[in-house]
Amino acid sequence: MSTVEEIERAVERLAPADFARLAAWIDARRHAQWTRQMDQDAAAGRLGFLFDEADAERTAGQLHDWPPAE
16 A cells, blocks of 8 residues: 555445554554654744743733633
């Protein structure tokens, strides 16, 4: 299998249990890639604006816990 289309056709033929296993693997891989990218962005200082926004909201009394207390 070398094309996305071939992979899609093969996935369509998977048994439900195998499809669930593949979906879990893809989700884990995507999460790992996202985590690596976030770590790289944080190390490079590209996320500092988020901390600045949170500090400004905290100072203005607009920062709230999530989920909100009931």
